[in-house]
Amino acid sequence: MNKMIKLFVSIAIFATMAVASGDLNIIPLKKVKGMYNAKSALFVDARGFKLYQKGTIMGAMHMPAKKFKKFSKYLPADKNAKIVSFCNGYKCEESDHLAFKIMALGYKRVMVYKGGYPEWKEKELPLMSLVKECKTGPKGPYVPKKETAININGAKAYWGGEEIEDGMIDQFWLADQLNNGKVPANIQLVDVRKAEQFNEGHLPGAINVPWLADDDKLSDASKLTGKKLYVIYCNTGMQSTDARGSLDDDAAANVLYFDANVKCEGTKCTTVANENL
DSSP states (O other): OHHHHHHHHHHHHHHHHHHHHSOOOBOOHHHHHHHHHHTOSEEEEOSOHHHHHHOEETTOEEOOGGGHHHHGGGSOSOTTOEEEEEOSSTTOOHHHHHHHHHHHTTOSEEEEETTHHHHHHHTTOOEEOOOOOOOOOOSSSOOOOGGGEEEETTEEEEBOSSSGGGOBBOHHHHHHHHHTTOOOTTEEEEEOSOHHHHHHBOOTTOEEOOEETTTTEETTGGGGOSSSEEEEEOSSSHHHHHHHHTSOHHHHTTEEEOOEEEEEEBTEEEEEEOOOO
């Protein structure tokens, strides 16, 4: 009996490794549109719920890779069903992780749309999002609210979100600072992308502490324990949110995440703050 159990475990491990090492079926926008118009595939959004609420492909199901076990019960019973995984653009890997997890369950027609939500939106294709009340904001430069001012380890900044416990820095304030060539005193920017992405371009003065998605942790959280305010960022705000959330309360006390899109060539960068819900 023990030999049979060992054999079964060995086969399961081999199957999982085979899927993980296999090639993803990456499909272009033209093919994605064809399946969407024909209603021949299930679209699954691998991003976090906050981004899903802000906007997604019309009819897409929310299925974050990090919570796959919880959401996998909503997958089709037919293992031959077409499934299209997508996330936040070409540099977002959550759609890849999700596709591998779905394939590991035996689904045979899993595809990844790398252009994802940003490309779909840019092409003005059908979208859905949480209904939001339109507000006319003040004209001129962005001015943060005085009551959101914070001073952490000598770094003067502003918190974002609905409350400071959200762990987010005011993304509009910081984006404005960075786009004007300023890094506020005693703030250490932390790039949590892979080393090769960091080397292609990063915010001036940033250090690289990669986010290990499979292990759900930062590669070296000890680098975020000095007497500074550490601000975590990535390409779109997705990984930075997860990275900050992985820290225990003591470690997170001096760490905030930056909810923004960051694009860099070398140290020439542009940042665009993500909208609040």
